[in-house]
Amino acid sequence: MNQTALKELLYKIADDQLILGHRNSEWTGMGPLLEEDIAFSSMAQDKVGQSHAIYQILHEIGEGEPDQVAFMRNAEQFHNCQMVELPNGEYDFSLMRHFLYDTAEAIRFDMLTKSSYEPLALLAKKIQGELRYHTMHAKTWIKQLGTATEESKSRLQTSFNELFPYALGMFEQSPYENDIIADGIFPGEEALKEKWMARVEEIIGQTDLKMPEVSEAKLGGRKGEHTEYLQPLLDEMSEVFKIDPTADW
Amino acid sequence: MNEVINKEQVLDWLDEVKDPEIPVISLIDLGVITNVDITDNKVTVDMTPTFVGCPAMDYMKQDVVDVLTKHGVDNVEVNISFKESWNSNKITDKGRKALHDFGLAPPPKHNLQVDIDILEHVECPNCGSDNTILKTPFGPTACRSIHHCDSCHETFEQFKPL
Numbered sequence: 304m305n306q307t308a309l310k311e312l313l314y315k316i317a318d319d320q321l322i323l324g325h326r327n328s329e330w331t332g333m334g335p336l337l338e339e340d341i342a343f344s345s346m347a348q349d350k351v352g353q354s355h356a357i358y359q360i361l362h363e364i365g366e367g368e369p370d371q372v373a374f375m376r377n378a379e380q381f382h383n384c385q386m387v388e389l390p391n392g393e394y395d396f397s398l399m400r401h402f403l404y405d406t407a408e409a410i411r412f413d414m415l416t417k418s419s420y421e422p423l424a425l426l427a428k429k430i431q432g433e434l435r436y437h438t439m440h441a442k443t444w445i446k447q448l449g450t451a452t453e454e455s456k457s458r459l460q461t462s463f464n465e466l467f468p469y470a471l472g473m474f475e476q477s478p479y480e481n482d483i484i485a486d487g488i489f490p491g492e493e494a495l496k497e498k499w500m501a502r503v504e505e506i507i508g509q510t511d512l513k514m515p516e517v518s519e520a521k522l523g524g525r526k527g528e529h530t531e532y533l534q535p536l537l538d539e540m541s542e543v544f545k546i547d548p549t550a551d552w
Numbered sequence: 553m554n555e556v557i558n559k560e561q562v563l564d565w566l567d568e569v570k571d572p573e574i575p576v577i578s579l580i581d582l583g584v585i586t587n588v589d590i591t592d593n594k595v596t597v598d599m600t601p602t603f604v605g606c607p608a609m610d611y612m613k614q615d616v617v618d619v620l621t622k623h624g625v626d627n628v629e630v631n632i633s634f635k636e637s638w639n640s641n642k643i644t645d646k647g648r649k650a651l652h653d654f655g656l657a658p659p660p661k662h663n664l665q666v667d668i669d670i671l672e673h674v675e676c677p678n679c680g681s682d683n684t685i686l687k688t689p690f691g692p693t694a695c696r697s698i699h700h701c702d703s704c705h706e707t708f709e710q711f712k713p714l
Contacts, residue, residue: 338687338688338690338698341688341690341691341692342688342689342690344690345690345691345694346690348605348607348694349603349604349605349694350605351605352603352604352605352606352607352694353604353605355604355605356604356634422634425634425635425637426604426634428634428637429600429604429634429637429638430604432639432664432714433603433604433714436689436690436712439689440689440690
């Protein structure tokens with residue numbers, strides 16, 4: 304098994320979860336209604352916890368301690384896609400991003416339950432069940448607000464159009480794509496993208512929203528190229544940890 | 553401790569360790585203790601979290617060590633593992649009753665394919681009616697959802713099926 308390829312895959316999955324988990328947590332106390340405040344906070348807790356479990360797997364194959372890895376790297380060392388680091392914007396933007404991301408994440412973890420790398424397959428079986436609540440939440444609100452008022456529909460459509468190129472960036476290919484597939488670790492980004500597109504079209508088809516025109520994917524995140532928004536997020540997220548990285552919590 | 557440690561005895565001691573957020577249910581009845589092994593007077597306990605991001609995991613791990621130490625077991629190891637991962641069917645009947653008496657609707661048994669239907673008409677733990685609606689699948693902790701009973705007009709929580 305190609306260890307470099309495996310690590311690249313694990314880092315990008317965990318980094319997506321950690322960064323979006325942090326963005327979700329920014330809704331704590333700010334949600335448009337109490338239930339949504341709690342929903343985004345709960346999903347934040349799940350995603351940060353899931354990223355921790357993957358950093359733990361990485362630690363067991365020679366990478367740093369999970370806290371060090373999460374808090375001590377700079378933006379260019381992160382492999383998350385750019386979509387998850389974008390600021391929350393208004394609720395429609397966060398909701399649409401949540402829908403686009405979690406639909407892909409749920410399919411990714413379904414695929415990973417069959418991974419040839421056993422620790423990942425076991426964890427994926429566990430995470431798969433938790434993600435059902437995230438996709439259920441996203442789907443419920445996209446369907447409801449995507450068929451509600453002119454304002455709700457136009458807001459969601461604008462966010463959808465803006466996010467779509469970033470969403471395509473989730474499937475940026477790894478330099479080790481062939482090894483990952485050949486080793487049976489993961490069926491690859493292209494296979495994931497195909498299933499994702501079909502699922503998104505199916506749900507959007509039940510609303511008054513339209514699929515955006517196909518546009519060029521915003522790539523680079525997987526290689527450490529990020530928007531101006533990631534470093535300030537990392538500075539804030541790690542502020543307390545960096546005061547005393549050896550503190551015992 | 554010189555005498556040989558007996559597994560039944562260890563399980564009995566572990567029954568004292570309760571969920572820190574739902575102190576009426578033991579970790580055994582919750583189903584998060586997946587294995588206990590005793591070799592050469594060393595007790596190894598395998599645990600698995602209800603939700604991967606459960607912040608109570610470290611407390612539970614420490615509580616297991618503390619309880620066994622209190623009973624004179626010097627050599628204890630607790631492993632967190634996903635080999636046998638948790639799902640809500642693992643809650644024992646005794647555990648389900650404890651949840652119910654605590655005012656939390658126990659999770660319905662399911663075929664491991666949880667969909668929204670089984671959350672829609674959860675039986676109200678206060679009056680027993682199933683004339684209830686799901687308010688939100690996300691409650692005060694990762695493992696609880698919030699429901700409302702249209703019969704007794706109480707809002708209640710459910711330990712989520714997973």
